[in-house]
Amino acid sequence: MAKIPVQFTLNGAEKAEFIDSGTTLLHALRDKIGDTSPKGGCHQGTCGACSVIIDGELRLSCLTLAETCNGAAITTTSGLSQGGVLHPLQRAFLDAFATQCGFCTPGMIMAAKVLLDHTPDPSRDEVVEALSGNICRCTGYEPIIQAVLTAARSNSQNAA
Amino acid sequence: MAIKRGRGVAAINYPTGMNLGGDPTQALVHSTPTGNFMVTLSSVDLGQGMKQIMAQICAETIGVPTDRVVVDTADTDTGPHCMGTFASRGTHRAGNAVIQAAREARQVMLEVAAEELEVNASDLETDGQGNILVKGAPQRSISIFDVALSAHFKRGRSISGRGMFLIPRSYPEKETGAMKPSTCYAHACTVAEVEVDDETGEITVLTVKNVFEIGRALNPKMVEQQLVGGSWMGISHALYETTEPYYPDRDHGGTDFNQYLMPGPGDLAQTEIIVLERPSADGPYGAKGPGEMCANPQIPAIANAVFDAVGVRIDTLPITPERILRALKAQASN
Known part of the structure; x- marks a missing residue:
């Protein structure tokens, strides 16, 4: 099956990936982009360990399809510190x-x-x-x- | 039908470790060429703070700042043997092994320093800041950095030590069955206040007030962290947790960790923690094991509080609303 292009900003930086349809945002962030700060706990939306911020709203990245995030602004915990100073x-x-x-x-x-x-x-x-x-x-x-x-x-x- | 209030108290003695088959932990300590110290262990840090505590113990024994010590617990296949971090044993067993290993390493370090300073090793002391001084003549000194360089590049010495701590296996006496399956008891007491709705069986834990006697608190903030979390886990054991609510029947048991009930942030009791420090004779710098111990006294205290509130003894955990209602029904029919 053809890969799907997806583009969004992650902690202010532009990211673009080709993903399989149905790939979760959690999988895309951790295994494609390499931001391992969201954790995969239950993979069913009940534990909150995968939480990220999408366009200002709290979302469970394990239940969010990456292909729905085109053009979104995504924030993860790894993007919070500024120049080595903790949030x-x-x-x-x-x-x-x-x-x-x-x-x-x-x-x-x-x-x-x-x-x-x-x-x-x-x-x-x-x-x-x-x-x-x-x-x-x-x-x-x-x-x-x-x-x-x-x-x-x-x-x-x-x-x- | 009413909401009834009750108060219960319980006190426990709790062992450190478990020597039913012998209870060993071993440790290795060595210096890098620049005078930092590595502690190699198989004891695993699950988040309880093992690495920090072992770094403190090694630093204190060798006489260097804690940030000069790195603790490596990377691999249980290749590290020195440890029975594991369970039964509140990590600090006590591994800590004693690290002290022994660090003492041996310190002795080599002082011998090399003695050669460099042309004095007797027994006349040397550490300042805790990374220097070795001649007792009574602190102007004659050498940095541990320079001692390590000398050991590695000039004198061919390994500043290292081996630590072995073993509580031997205890066999029961044939006549009486008496044995000593564990050592170094910690102590705790909890007073719990609950409300029980005798119509629904629902229990609300209002307060838990805990006193813990844990030897010496090697890192007081981390001890407090363990005790606060542990007290919450004790409430969880008492009222929530089970994989088989109708044991041995598996029906209605959780099938994943998110179906395994524990109290959430909205279910917290008002919690008080008091720490009593009574250094233990055989503990590393007086420490006992606070980890698992601290989650125990809440359970009997809550069971007693339920009895005080509604007059029924629940002797199966967890104390669920269903069990309370069944007990109240049985009590009414008697």
Whole structure:
């Protein structure tokens, strides 16, 4: 079967690939383009480890066909740091010891980023709601919730 | 029909490691030509922080900053033997092996430094910053960088050491069956508060207050991280987790990890953690095993809290709404 061309921007850089029809965005990102920050956990859209941001919205890359992403702007966790300086969310996750095995962390950070982009000063309940599609099996979630709240506070201080 | 509140307490002793067949871990330590130190292990870091702790232990023993130590746990086929990271044994067993290996390496390092400084090795000490000094005359010193270069290129020495830690197999006494299957007990106590809806059987854990006695906390923030996650896992064991809800029947069991119930971020109990440090006699720098131990006391505490709330004893895990309702029904018919 003929390959399909697909073009999008990934963390600001233009990418173009020929893919098989039906290729998931997760597979295209990890195995074609080489961005392994989205993780393949359940491959059925329930664990959130593959979360990426497409045109500002949180999406599960394991359930998104790459061919539907033509012209899209895609952000992954590997694109968050700027010139070696960590994004406030990454810094907050480190400082709060909000990661152990680390497998869920990129998806958690994507979910948290979309929350903070839309709701810069979220309540605890809003953080819980935003993370509820992401499974963690190490931390007990509390350090992750605290990290997101801390990042929100540091963002609002920087803005002030 | 009402929501009833109950409180339960439980205390545990929990072993470090398991020597039913002998419980060994071995370690190798060697210096690079520039005076960094490699720790080679087969003990695997699953995210619990093994590499960081072993780097700290090696650095402390040799007398260098922690960032001068690299821990390689790459391959269980080729590394020194380890039984594995389970049973809260990683820090204790591998840590003791690393101390022994690092002591031997330190001794060679001091011998080479002694030759360079033309003094006796027993008159030397480390400053923890990467230098070796003559005791009482710190102006006579040499950097560990230069000692390693000398060992490698001038004196033909390997600054290295072997570490072997073994808790031997314990056999039961024939008469009494008494045996010592494990060592170095850690301790914990939890008070849990729950609400139980006696109409639906639903349980809400309101608070868990935990005290953990874990020897010495070699890295307090990482210990806290383990304990917070572990306390949550204990609640999960008590109320959520099973692959066979109708054991031994497999019906209704999860078939994938995303169908394996654990509490989500909206199901968290208010959690308190208190750490008591009572350094253990045989632990590396006094450490015991906090890992698996910390997920245990919540289970009996919650079972006791359920009993306090609605007067039924659930002795099968997980304590599901269905089990509570069946027990309440049986209680009412008696």
